Amino acid sequence: MGQFLRDLQTYSFLQYALLAGLLTSISCGIIGSYVTVRRITYIAGAIAHCTLGGMGAARFLQKEYGFDVTPLQGAVVAALLAACIIALVKYYGSQREDTVLSAIYSIGMAIGIFFISRTGGYNEDLMSYLFGDILMVSQKDLLLIGALDLIVVSVVFIFYNKLISVCFDEEFARISGIRVELFELLLLLLIALTVVLLVQVVGIVMVVAMLTLPCAAAGLLVKRLWHMMVVSILLCLFCTTGGLAISYQPDFPAGATIILMAGLVYFVAIALKKFGKI
Amino acid sequence: MKKNVIDVKNMSFCYGNFSVLEDVTFNIREREMVGVVGPNGGGKTTLLRLLLGLLKPASGTITVLGEPPEKSSHRIGYVPQHRLFDPLFPVSVLDVVLMGRVGRSRGGLFSREDRELAAQALRDVDLFHKSKEAFADLSGGQRQRTLIARALASSAELLFFDEPTANVDSFAEQNIYNLLKKLNEKLTIIVVSHDVGFVSKYVSSVICVNRLVHIHPTSEINGKSIQDIYGADLSMVRHDHRCSEKGHTWVNF
Numbered sequence: 333m334g335q336f337l338r339d340l341q342t343y344s345f346l347q348y349a350l351l352a353g354l355l356t357s358i359s360c361g362i363i364g365s366y367v368t369v370r371r372i373t374y375i376a377g378a379i380a381h382c383t384l385g386g387m388g389a390a391r392f393l394q395k396e397y398g399f400d401v402t403p404l405q406g407a408v409v410a411a412l413l414a415a416c417i418i419a420l421v422k423y424y425g426s427q428r429e430d431t432v433l434s435a436i437y438s439i440g441m442a443i444g445i446f447f448i449s450r451t452g453g454y455n456e457d458l459m460s461y462l463f464g465d466i467l468m469v470s471q472k473d474l475l476l477i478g479a480l481d482l483i484v485v486s487v488v489f490i491f492y493n494k495l496i497s498v499c500f501d502e503e504f505a506r507i508s509g510i511r512v513e514l515f516e517l518l519l520l521l522l523i524a525l526t527v528v529l530l531v532q533v534v535g536i537v538m539v540v541a542m543l544t545l546p547c548a549a550a551g552l553l554v555k556r557l558w559h560m561m562v563v564s565i566l567l568c569l570f571c572t573t574g575g576l577a578i579s580y581q582p583d584f585p586a587g588a589t590i591i592l593m594a595g596l597v598y599f600v601a602i603a604l605k606k607f608g609k610i
Numbered sequence: 611m612k613k614n615v616i617d618v619k620n621m622s623f624c625y626g627n628f629s630v631l632e633d634v635t636f637n638i639r640e641r642e643m644v645g646v647v648g649p650n651g652g653g654k655t656t657l658l659r660l661l662l663g664l665l666k667p668a669s670g671t672i673t674v675l676g677e678p679p680e681k682s683s684h685r686i687g688y689v690p691q692h693r694l695f696d697p698l699f700p701v702s703v704l705d706v707v708l709m710g711r712v713g714r715s716r717g718g719l720f721s722r723e724d725r726e727l728a729a730q731a732l733r734d735v736d737l738f739h740k741s742k743e744a745f746a747d748l749s750g751g752q753r754q755r756t757l758i759a760r761a762l763a764s765s766a767e768l769l770f771f772d773e774p775t776a777n778v779d780s781f782a783e784q785n786i787y788n789l790l791k792k793l794n795e796k797l798t799i800i801v802v803s804h805d806v807g808f809v810s811k812y813v814s815s816v817i818c819v820n821r822l823v824h825i826h827p828t829s830e831i832n833g834k835s836i837q838d839i840y841g842a843d844l845s846m847v848r849h850d851h852r853c854s855e856k857g858h859t860w861v862n863f
Contacts (some may be wrong), residue, residue, distance in 0.1 A: 555747075
C-alpha cells in the first residue's frame with residue numbers, strides 16, 4: 333500500500349488509472365442502480381460482450397490502415413449500435429428476446445476475434461479487452477471517459493423522474509402520456525455508454541459484476557432510488573480505488589481484484605441485513 | 611342531464627383469430643360507479659385495456675371523454691393491482707404518488723404544485739403519515755391506497771380500478787370500498803372485480819363481460835343473469851343491496 337501511495341505521486345499512468353476509476357464509479361453507481369432494479373443485467377452483459385467487435389475492428393483499422401480511431405471509440409460505436417438493436421427488437425420484432433441477446437453477445441465477440449486475428453503484431457490486446465487494464469488508460473482515453481460520464485450524469489439528472497416512472501410501472505407511465513419506448517431506448521443507450529467505461533476498468537467479462545454487486549449492496553441498505561445511486565457510487569469508488577491499491581504492489585490483476593472487492597462488499601451488505609444491523 | 615364519459619359502439623376485439631369481445635355497445639355517464647364482472651378469461655382486462663388505449667379494437671369505435679382513448683388516457687387515473695409490483699424496488703410512498711404527476715410536469719423536476727397535489731392525494735387516502743416510508747414496507751391495503759393516491763395526484767377525471775381488493779384483508783377491503791364511494795361523489799369510477807356480490811353493494815350498474823357484454827342496473831342482477839355470465843350453475847348468496855332504484859340508470863344493451 334505504501335508503494336502505491338509513493339508511486340502515485342510520481343507516475344502519471346497510476347494517476348490516470350485512479351482518475352479513470354473515480355470517473356467510472358459515478359456512471360457505474362447511477363446506471364448500475366437502474367440495471368439492478370429493472371433486472372436487466374443480461375442486457376448489460378450482451379452489450380458488454382458485443383463491444384469486443386467494435387474494439388477489434390477499430391484496432392484493425394488503426395494498425396493496418398492507419399485510421400485515427402482508438403479501440404475505446406470502436407467500443408462506443410458497437411455498444412450504442414447493440415442498444416439500438418435491442419430496443420428495436422423489443423418493440424417491433426417478433427423474435428424471442430433472449431435469442432436476440434445471445435446473437436448480439438456471440439456475433440459481437442466473433443467479429444472482434446476475427447479482426448484481432450487479422451491484425452499484425454502481438455495479440456496481447458485481447459487479454460486487456462477481456463479482463464481490463466486500468467493501468468493502460470491514456471490521457472486521450474481519460475478525456476473520452478470524462479465526456480461520457482458528463483453525458484450520463486446530466487441526462488439522468490434531467491430525466492430522473494421520467495426514468496423512475498418507466499422502470500417502476502411501464503403501463504402507468506404510458507397511460508400518463510410518457511413516451512415509454514423513447515425512455516427505454518435512452519436507458520439502453522446510457523447503459524451502453526457506462527458499459528464502455530467499465531470495459532476499460534474491469535474488462536468485458538466482468539462488467540456485469542460492477543453494474544450489479546455494489547448497487548445490489550446499496551439497495552439492501554437504503555430505500556429510495558436516488559439514495560441507492562449515491563451509496564452505489566461510494567461503494568464503486570471504494571472497490572475501484574481499493575482494488576487498484578491492493579493489486580499494485582503484489583502485481584495482482586487490477587480488474588479481478590476490483591471485482592473481488594465488489595463481491596466482498598455485496599456479501600458484507602447481505603450479512604449486515606441478515607443479522608439485523610440495519 | 612349527465613354527459614356520457616365513455617361511449618362504446620359495436621366494438622369487437624380479437625387476438626389473432628381468437629375473438630375476445632364481440633359487438634360491444636354500452637355507455638357510461640359521468641359520476642356513475644360501474645362494476646365490471648365476469649369469469650376469468652372472459653375479457654374484463656381486455657376491455658379495460660381497450661378503454662385505456664393500450665389495445666386497438668378490430669372494429670367499431672370507443673370514445674372516452676370525447677376523444678379516442680389513446681388521446682384521453684392521460685385524463686384517466688388507472689389503479690392496477692398492488693401485487694404486480696416488485697417488492698424490492700426502492701421507492702418511498704411519496705415517490706410513487708409523485709409518479710402521478712410525471713406525465714403532467716413539463717420539465718424534469720417536480721414543481722411545488724406537483725408536491726402539494728401529491729400530499730393532498732395522500733391525505734385523501736389517509737396515508738399522509740406514511741409518505742416517507744418505503745412502498746415495499748406497507749401492507750397490501752396500504753399499497754393499494756398508495757396506488758389510488760397516485761391516480762388522484764394525476765388530477766384524473768375518470769378512475770379505473772383493476773381488482774382493487776384482491777390480496778388485501780377484509781378490513782382493508784371495506785376501507786377501500788368506502789374510499790371509492792367517497793371519490794365517486796366527484797369522479798366517474800369503473801371497478802373490475804371477480805366479486806359480484808361485493809361490487810353490487812356499491813355500484814349503480816354492472817357490466818358483465820364474457821365475450822359478449824351486457825350492462826345492467828344493479829337491481830336487475832339475479833340468479834339467471836349471473837348464470838348467463840358465468841355459463842355454469844352457480845348458487846347465489848343474496849347480499850343486501852344498498853343502491854336505491856333512483857340511483858340506477860338504464861343503459862342500452
